[in-house]
Amino acid sequence: MIKNYFKIAFANLIKSRVYSSISISSLSIGLAIVILLFLYVSHELSYDRYHEKADDIYRLCQEVHPYQAPGAAKLLADNLPEIKNYARILPRDNILVQSDNQRYKEDLVAWVDAELFEIFSFEFINGNSKTSLQQPGTAVLTETTAHKYFGDELAIGKRFRVGNEYDYTVVGVIKDIPQNSHFTFDLFLTLADGDKMFGEGWMDSWGWNNFLVYFEMQNQFSKPDLEAKISELLKDYNNADGIPEQYTVQNLKDIHLYSSHFLGDIQPQNSITYVLIFSAIALLILLIASFNYVNLLTANATTRVTEIGVRKTFGASRKQLAMQFISESIVVFFISFLISLVLVWLSLPIFNDLSGKALTFSFLFSPSVILILLAMMLIIGILAGWYPAFVLSSYSPVKVIKSANSGIGSKFQIKKILVGAQFTIVIVLIASATVMIRQISFLQDKDLGFDKEAVVHSIFNYGDEAKYNTLKQALLKESYVSNVSVASRIPSGSLNNQSYILPEGQEEQILIPYVHVNFDYFRTLGIEPIQGRLFSDQFKTDVKESIILNKAAVTLLGLEGDPIGQTLKCNWPKSHRKIIGVIDDINFESLYNKVKPAVFVIHYPLAYHIIVKVKPSNLISAKNSITEVCQSIYPDEIIEFSFLDAELEQRYQKDYNTFHLMGYFAAIAIFLASMGLLGMASFIMASRTKEIGIRIVNGATVSEIMRMLNISFVKWMGISFVIATPIAYYGMNKWLESFAYKAELSWWIFALAGLISLIIVLLTVSGLSYRAATRNPVEALRYE
Incomplete structure (x- = not known):
């Protein structure tokens, strides 16, 4: 029986080529976007989770930055039993390294405590994580850096010089730090001789807030209580205008997505806001594509009323008819899913360029990901096919056969509601993209109080x-x-x-x-x-x-x-x-x-x-x-010089990436909604062919016919605008709150989004309505 369902499903897809093509095309594009964004969101949520002790590792932060004085970590560890271990990182760039008569300028260098490798799970290729960096003048290199300095030779025991006077011996080589880490370094140098390098007593000093401090915590502790204790212990060491600084501890897994407000973090972090934005976009585009499919499946199904009536007359149950439509839905979604994988493979390099990521197609082939995606396709396919399946199969055989020439679905308001929902989403995306474009223009054009043009700088x-x-x-x-x-x-x-x-x-x-x-x-x-x-x-x-x-x-x-x-x-x-x-x-x-x-x-x-x-x-x-x-x-x-204006633009690179992607996604959403609108309008024009012919014979003009056919779409467009405007305003206002300086959220932005959507609707529908209005009325009256 199931095999028969799918055979009929494929036959109906071939029979209704136009509707099938539109449905599969829009679903394939929509699913490709969803999969790309699934890759992006999964990658962002995976940061630092590969460390075995990730749940117990916390970073010490102040209100506006994560940097601490050298003496803070030891003071806190000595006085707070909640702290099991600690490690400090002093990140540095523009470091001259000399090895085998070769000189290198390294920007990813860190002086660290030996305990770093006890707390974090870096994979050692050579050396021992428990003993590395305990002695003065020792270093741990990443695999790539070790190969750069020493080729294929064993790096352990090799020496290199930092600056012009400090010699280091390699005691360990680790795998390159994964991309999904909130910090990346190529060289780890010991802090065991920090006083020798930076000055006597420097390791316990309080004036220089340049250290990142990480704690390994005991299994059970109260975060609010700990933060209060830290703020109390450090109140005499770090305050502004007599007001004690408030300290927080940040779990390792939260650093990448909850640190965008910090000044000068170790490397640019993302924001949970953008992860939520892209998750919402994935859902919205999936809804648009699914609404297209439901509308077109319902419209196409109403042309099969005779088939439905005959089946019910010969004893087909409602469940069997419903299973037939659901089977067709699953087939369409499965075909679309396969095509979407090809689209993802082709577009992933472009997406990586736009997002600034290095996502890989191979990630999709892990068993868990395949299972998730297939389950998602199956569930969506069933849900998308449920409405036409159970509504159309509910009609009595006599009513169905009598409706063969009028189409039982012609009065279904659900189709118009879904089209309205699509354009609500489109208006939200257009308005959001416009706000983001205005904000990035504002960031680029704002007077910063100094001349950034034609200025170069270097550090040496x-x-x-x-x-x-x-x-x-x-x-x-x-x-x-x-x-x-x-x-x-x-x-x-x-x-x-x-x-x-x-x-x-x-x-x-x-x-x-x-x-x-x-x-x-x-x-x-x-x-x-x-x-x-x-x-x-x-x-x-x-x-x-x-x-x-x-x-x-x-x-x-x-x-x-x-x-x-x-x-x-x-x-x-x-x-x-x-x-x-x-x-x-x-x-x-x-x-x-x-x-x-x-x-x-x-x-x-x-x-x-x-x-x-x-x-x-x-x-x-x-x-x-x-x-x-x-x-x-x-x-x-x-010596390397950089342009100041180019560096200033890098501050907002993640915003630029988001704005560009937002623009592309808005364009794709418009395209998908237009495809669905085109298919739906075609069906409505066809279902009203006789009515149009009669009106023309009775003297209706072309403009009157077009107005009659267009008015319902324009009405739903207006409803979409009313619903979309407050949603877009609220979302963009919340996003702009993250900026201390921001462009004005003007009314015309939302009016423009509504106008663009209205123009799209009129251009899509008017061509079809004009064609219907100018058709020979004799042909229209003969139309079956």
Whole structure:
């Protein structure tokens, strides 16, 4: 019996080629999108779950960033019994490594505690996770890095040099860190000799918040209680304006999707918001494709009323007829599923480029994934076939046969409701894509408070102030160079280097970000003072006696009256300085966050960024020439310059990716909805052929016929707009809340989405209605 159901199902698919083609095409495209998004969401949810102790590993975080002082981990571990073990990571980039007379510039280097390999489950190829990095001067490399340095030779026992003075011995080689990890490093260097490298007592110091701290927790503990204890223990070490910092602990599995609000995380993380957005898009596109199928199956089934009546007359039960329609539905979904796999295979490279991921097609062939997808197809196929199956099979044989010429489904409102639901989804997607495009344009065009164009920068050890001046003069001789400066921070990084400052007449020290610069920093970036003056080499005392604040710092420090001339006791470097100028608030960090207070002092030892303003005539040639000049003066350094504006754009790369994908998905949704609308409109026009012929004979004009046929679609379009607008507004308003600076959510965005959908409906339906209205009425009256 089941075999017979499927034979008839295939025969009916071949018989109704047009409806079958539209159904299978829209389902195949829809399912391909769903599978691609299933791959994406599954990958995002898999981050860091491969670690055996993932449930017990937590990262220590402050309110706006995950970085801690070196001494924080030990203090907490010694005082809190909930903490079983801890490990610190000091991430560094632009590290010079020399091996076998070869030099490399490494950006993924970490100084770590030996306990890191006890807490995390990195797979060792050579060496021992329990003993690695316990001794000074030891290192663990990834497999790729070991091969880069030493070829096919065994790396254990080999030596290499970091910088120009520190030698390390390889004691372990691990598998490359998987892509679904919230951090990626190529070299792990021991912190066992941290004091030797960074200064006596540095490992227990509190002024430098550059460490990531991970705890292995006991099995049972109260997270709120632990966070309260941590905040209490650290309140005397880290506070701003006398207000204690609030600390949180973040489970390892949550880091990738719940850290997008942090400033300068170890690597760009995603947001659970985008995972939910893509999950919703997958569901919406699947609904559009399924609604298409239900509508077209119902419409096509009404042309089979004679078949249904004859079957019921000869004893076919309602269950048997229902099983026939469900079998056809399952066949269509299975064929569509196979075609969708081909579409996924073809489109996956493009999807990876757009999403910034490296998803693989092979992931689909794991038994669990195949089972999930097949079960999903079976369930959706049954659900999609249920309505036409049980409704059409419920009619009595006499009623069915009498309805053969009119079509029993012609009055089914469910078809119009489903078309309306499709365009509700389309309007939501169009409005959402428009809001996202406006927001990305806003991010690109917003005045950040400095000149980001034609600025290049690099990090290398230029030496002391005298050597820097030699470099500066060499660069200024080049015709394409406008200005040169150095700084500890550039406006594409984060302001997480903080220390204390004490305003004159106050008792409480205040923690505030410091930026260490030279005389030319503000002029190089086109920043003007709003009060006072900038640093100038005409005032040599500026080096040790002057300080500049942004407006937010003036507010934070609670300075009354004119801030110019007021004295501040600084901790980094230790000095008493007078305020000589105030600048406007500039956006150092992402526009997700409000401007942070910052103070600027001249201090060359920490100003390791070289910043060069060039003339915009030939930027690439200028960058290459600057690199050559610097390389000729510092032959032992590996020097690479980057464009500041390009780095600023990288801040929002995940947003760009989402916006682009959103646009494509909206276009696909429009296409699928239009296919369904075309099929449904074709059926409705065909079912009303005689009626149209009679109206024409009785004097109806072409415009009247078109208006009659179009009006119901326009009505449902209006209902869709009314439903979609508040949904889209609420969703986009919630999304925009994640930005401190955002574009206005204007009414015209939703009106535009409705207008675009209305135009699509009119273009799709009007062609068919015009054809029906201009048909020879004699042919229409003969139509069976």
